[in-house]
Amino acid sequence: MRRIVIWLASTITIVVLLFGYHTSTNKSTSAATVPSASAPTATSSPQAGSSGNSSNIKTYTGSVAQTRWGPVQVKITVQDGKLSKVTVVQEPNGNRRDQEINDQALPILIDETVSAQSAKIDMVSGATVTSEGYLQSLQAAIDEAGI
Amino acid sequence: MNTTVVSRGAEGRIQRRVEHLMGMPISVALRGRHAASAAGLEAWHAVIDQLRHVDETFSTYRRDSIINRLDRGELTIAECPAEVSEVIELGRQAERVSNGAFSIMLPAGEGRRLDPSGVVKGWAAQRASEFLAALDDTDFCLSAGGDIVCHTADPNREAWRIGIEHPLDSKTLIAVVPIRSGGLATSGTAHRGAHLIDPRTGKSPSGVASVTVIASSLTWADIDATAAYVQGRDAARWLQTRTIRSALVVWADGTTTRLATNPDRRPNT
Numbered sequence: 322m323r324r325i326v327i328w329l330a331s332t333i334t335i336v337v338l339l340f341g342y343h344t345s346t347n348k349s350t351s352a353a354t355v356p357s358a359s360a361p362t363a364t365s366s367p368q369a370g371s372s373g374n375s376s377n378i379k380t381y382t383g384s385v386a387q388t389r390w391g392p393v394q395v396k397i398t399v400q401d402g403k404l405s406k407v408t409v410v411q412e413p414n415g416n417r418r419d420q421e422i423n424d425q426a427l428p429i430l431i432d433e434t435v436s437a438q439s440a441k442i443d444m445v446s447g448a449t450v451t452s453e454g455y456l457q458s459l460q461a462a463i464d465e466a467g468i
Numbered sequence: 469m470n471t472t473v474v475s476r477g478a479e480g481r482i483q484r485r486v487e488h489l490m491g492m493p494i495s496v497a498l499r500g501r502h503a504a505s506a507a508g509l510e511a512w513h514a515v516i517d518q519l520r521h522v523d524e525t526f527s528t529y530r531r532d533s534i535i536n537r538l539d540r541g542e543l544t545i546a547e548c549p550a551e552v553s554e555v556i557e558l559g560r561q562a563e564r565v566s567n568g569a570f571s572i573m574l575p576a577g578e579g580r581r582l583d584p585s586g587v588v589k590g591w592a593a594q595r596a597s598e599f600l601a602a603l604d605d606t607d608f609c610l611s612a613g614g615d616i617v618c619h620t621a622d623p624n625r626e627a628w629r630i631g632i633e634h635p636l637d638s639k640t641l642i643a644v645v646p647i648r649s650g651g652l653a654t655s656g657t658a659h660r661g662a663h664l665i666d667p668r669t670g671k672s673p674s675g676v677a678s679v680t681v682i683a684s685s686l687t688w689a690d691i692d693a694t695a696a697y698v699q700g701r702d703a704a705r706w707l708q709t710r711t712i713r714s715a716l717v718v719w720a721d722g723t724t725t726r727l728a729t730n731p732d733r734r735p736n737t
Contacts, residue, residue, distance in 0.1 A: 442644065443482070443497050446614045446654040446680060447633030 483508065487516050490523045490589075492613030497628070500606040500621060507603060514599040515610070522592040525549065528583050539582035558587045562691045566706070570695035571667035590615055590653055590690025597686075617686045620648040635678035635718050642724065643680075643716055650713060651686025655679050655697035666698045673700035680716040681707070688712075 483503040486495045494516065502508035527533045534552060537543045545553055559572030572584040593612035600608040600619065607620045609628040618628045627646035634642040635656045645652060656678030657664060665672055679697040683689035692710050696703040696717070704717045704725045715727040 442631040442641070443628045444495065444609050444611045444616050445631045445633055445641070446611070446616055446652055447635070447656070447678070 485512050489516065489519055490527070490613075493611075494519060494593075494613075495611045496600070497609040498600070498603075498606060499608075500603075500625075502603040502606040508606065511599040511603055515596040518596045518599070519592055519612070522551075522588065522596075525551065526555065526584060526588045526592075528581075528585060535582060535584065555584050555587050555591060558591060558687065558691070559584050562587060562695060565710075566695035566699075568668050569666060569699045569706070570691060574665070574667055575670045586694050587687075587691060589613065590651065590686045590688075593617055594651060594686040615651075615653040615686055615690050616647075617651050618647040618649055623648060632680050632716060633678075636722055642718060645680075645682060645714075645716075647682065650682060650684050651689040652680065652682045653686060653690035653693040654681075655690075655693040656718075664694065664698055666700075673698050673703075675701040675720050676703050677718045677720050677722070679703050679707075679718075681710075682713045682715065683711070684713065 481499065481503065483498045484495065485498075486493055488494070496512055496515070498504075498508055498512075502511070524530065525534045528536060530536065534543065534548055538545065538548055538552065545556065556572065559570075562570040563572070570586060572582060572587060573580040574583045589612055593610060593615060594617055597608070597610045597617040597619065600606070600610060603621075605621050607622075607625060607628070608618070609630075610617045614633070616630055618630070620627065625648075627648045630645045630647055630652050631641040632643040632645065632654060634640045655664065656676075657672070676697055676699075679693045681689045681693040681696065683692065689712070692707065692712055692715075696707050696715070699706050704715075704727060707715045707717070707727050713728070717725040717727070719725070
């Protein structure tokens with residue numbers, strides 16, 4: 322389960338980049354290669370396996386990305402110009418898994434890679450922050466900075 | 469009172485307010501139309517007033533709180549305000565789904581005493597956040613001692629970014645979670661020492677340092693985080709049976725387990 326979340330994070334980065342590319346070029350270029358910082362070996366092409374059943378729903382299948390846990394391949398569905406669904410067609414353990422991209426499903430990206438020092442943070446959650454501990458807490462620093 | 473004052477030139481600027489209540493900081497971050505408006509301030513005051521009222525009703529530290537009078541048998545549940553039975557019902561549901569790992573009847577001396585504190589904080593913050601959610605075109609992030617309700621009025625606006633404190637080093641974050649709308653709660657003992665016990669054994673859990681749960685409401689994120697935490701080494705296993713969006717378990721040795729579940733997979737109760 323843990324693995325799934327980690328690579329899902331990187332594949333979502335890929336499809337978001339891919340989608341951004343698609344909209345900016347209106348699908349006029351073939352074999353667009355989108356490098357992804359979080360999955361260095363992954364490339365995706367909006368042309369690969371693309372199909373459209375109606376004028377406003379299109380699907381695109383990315384190329385297979387090699388991750389440290391195994392190969393990952395995703396398919397995205399774009400409806401009315403918006404990313405509506407991500408289907409993982411290949412994942413390291415061989416299962417299929419659908420991940421709806423909507424407000425309910427989005428916060429799956431728990432990012433353990435950023436450090437407190439460099440990340441922009443709006444609030445801090447910890448084991449019951451008491452008023453006594455508040456001044457020492459990271460939340461206090463955030464309130465102080467007013468960011 | 470209604471106002472349409474827009475904080476001019478402050479697009480995207482975040483307005484922050486803090487009050488200390490129930491022994492913990494209540495913080496809000498607002499952005500959008502009413503971030504700095506009179507209506508925004510009024511909503512914040514309504515949040516604080518309601519939380520103060522909740523504290524008066526449910527505090528186990530106040531001898532004459534309704535919850536203590538109920539526990540002593542001086543009041544029947546029918547004589548209590550409706551919110552008391554609502555909280556007690558939530559506590560019963562939590563006990564049922566956690567097989568007793570979560571309970572509002574905690575061991576006290578020979579017997580047990582009514583202590584719904586484990587339900588009240590998340591429930592109260594979720595409920596109070598409705599005042600903020602009613603603000604037109606305004607996003608908020610409300611924290612009750614680190615348990616957080618997020619709301620983004622426009623889904624195209626950027627998510628709130630919630631830092632998860634490292635339970636073994638409170639000066640650093642162990643993770644960052646972007647949330648547009650939903651609740652996030654962390655259970656652990658970092659700031660208070662070992663105060664969470666398994667009601668079945670009366671003992672503190674072992675093997676786990678903190679549990680963070682993200683769910684569609686803070687009410688259940690908070691309950692699930694606490695219920696998972698007291699189950700110690702079974703925390704992650706149990707969370708997999710729950711309807712949550714995701715969770716982060718930090719084990720006593722600093723290693724982590726991340727979970728993501730399908731929110732539509734099964735009901736909560």
